[in-house]
């Protein structure tokens with residue numbers, strides 16, 4: 100996954116990676132990517148950018164992070180949508196997502212965490228313990244949050260391996276919860292000022308807010324095109340764009356995604372799609388899907404369906420809402436940032452009716468024939484909330500398939516069969 104003409108090994112070695120294990124990782128991923136992505140026909144030409152990004156995700160992008168640090172900037176690792184990228188950027192930081200989507204070093208992880216911990220937590224811990232993630236090794240600080248119990252407790256152990264700072268995220272959305280959350284943003288500013296040696300200014304926060312909003316606007320454009328029949332881009336490709344949004348250079352990413360959106364709008368005008376008009380359209384909702392986890396999308400699309408939207412943290416939850424840009428003081432802008440972020444509807448909140456509304460709204464907007472509820476095994480928030488989602492969808496007359504899985508490939512045969520049967524039912 101790196102430019103063969105550049106030797107990045109000295110950089111990886113300097114970061115403390117286990118080069119042998121890292122080589123194994125870099126051998127495995129391109130094959131999986133080729134099988135899922137490069138095998139697609141009629142892909143938008145603009146997706147070549149993402150092929151390049153993936154090929155350089157441990158190479159050029161890591162070099163850019165090192166250059167940024169050498170120039171006095173910081174790299175800040177995050178695990179959750181609630182950590183405001185705007186504040187990190189305004190204080191000279193580059194935010195990188197550290198959630199991982201592949202099984203790694205589970206033998207070591209399971210000496211620390213129970214086996215029945217969700218794959219996302221085990222995988223993130225495994226990439227750190229196995230020394231194969233140059234992003235976490237580049238991070239000056241890792242920001243955790245009090246979301247689900249698994250993450251909360253895992254951060255205590257992760258903090259023994261890397262500098263970790265934890266934000267307290269409330270679990271409800273009452274006025275007193277907003278006050279707590281707003282005070283947590285002040286606490287975060289203080290911590291990031293300490294790490295960066297800078298002071299937060301209005302100009303920097305306004306600029307960062309506009310840049311991150313532009314990134315989200317570009318993703319909104321790309322995704323809006325998916326409402327067309329036939330869908331102009333596969334769900335897999337659209338998912339990849341959001342997954343990469345957590346790592347890539349923000350202005351470059353925005354420019355490239357807008358270019359793909361232009362292409363998709365032309366495809367829609369020409370009635371050109373990646374799947375037949377009659378292909379069953381599926382909305383996917385549930386636990387996050389971090390790179391390189393595209394298992395469910397791949398199964399749906401190889402079975403003849405098309406994923407048209409994601410109510411996921413690696414989907415609409417990430418790009419739908421923007422921060423208001425008109426505040427004229429730091430305090431006012433932090434208020435607007437607090438409002439935007441607390442408005443995200445994660446299953447860690449109780450009650451969480453906003454997510455049900457979002458799922459039904461997106462299903463209508465994207466003309467979904469069915470909903471696939473995807474939960475990672477041992478992800479209690481999403482596995483339990485699946486019941487509420489399924490009930491509401493059935494009342495609205497939308498069929499639902501519930502899938503509980505992990506990052507292994509062991510259940511692919513059985514899952515594929517269930518998904519095929521679901522798609523047949525949607526067509527019938």
Ligand code: SF4
Pocket residue numbers: 178179180181246247386387412443445446447
């Ligand atoms: S599912 Fe919830 S806790 Fe997990 S990343 Fe998304 S917002 Fe954060």
Ligand code: SF4
Pocket residue numbers: 217218219220246247248249250386387475477478479480481
């Ligand atoms: S997938 Fe579920 S259990 Fe795992 S970290 Fe996210 S919310 Fe927690």
